[in-house]
Amino acid sequence: MRLGQTTDTLDAEGRVLETRTYIPPDRAQVLKALEGFTGAIMQQPPAYSALKVAGVPSYKLARQGKAEPLKPRAVTISSIELQAFDDPFLSLAVRCSKGVYIRTLCADLGEVLQAGAHLTKLVRTRSGRFTIDHAVTLDRLAALVADNTLDQALVSMDEALADMPSIALNELEAGRILHGNSVPWLGEASITGSPMLRIHDSSGKLLALGKQVRGDIRPELVFS
Structure with missing residues (x-):
């Protein structure tokens, strides 16, 4: 200044x-x-x-x-x-x-x-958990696109949202979530009050983002 x-x-x-x-x-x-x-x-x-x-x-x-x-x-x-x-x-x-x-x-x-x-x-040197060291210049992105290696600069959604709490569901629960339905949740009380959480299946795949509502896990955004 x-x-x-x-x-x-x-x-x-x-x-x-x-x-x-x-x-x-x-x-x-x-x-x-x-x-x-x-x-x-x-x-x-x-x-x-x-x-x-x-x-x-x-x-x-x-x-x-x-x-x-x-x-x-x-x-x-x-x-x-x-x-x-x-x-x-x-x-x-x-x-x-x-x-x-x-x-x-x-x-x-x-x-x-x-x-x-x-x-x-x-x-801006930091935003959330990402620092300026994670940044990629436009020239670098253009070069990666030209080489068909853009994936080198991509961050998975799961990694980008790693600050959110997460839960893992069994096969039956995961199926309900994928169809937009809520499932009962009697697991960790620590997710109570969290605005959003990551929902995984038993293999660790990210299925959806959701909320805990009155003892249920309700999906807000489902990934097909």
């Missing part, structure tokens, strides 16, 4: 709104300011976002000069690490929940430091 300059989109692609003269903060001041953005906080989404206002994406209204302030939302920022600071540029590593706008974080931090700021670069 860059201190001393604000934009309408809160990032480097936007129109510069203001260039400020400010007293450069020291590292201790930046660290102190960051403390106010960790934990459960309320954050106002930027006008240039895909959130809808009366059914219209906010960014479309913003482009027409009709943007309306969006309601602040509860989000969680688990940690913020100051990786580099060479005024006017700061580099942060943020671990956060879904719904966090890093553009807004940068802009808000700039205001706390009385300098103004905008985002200059954003790299």
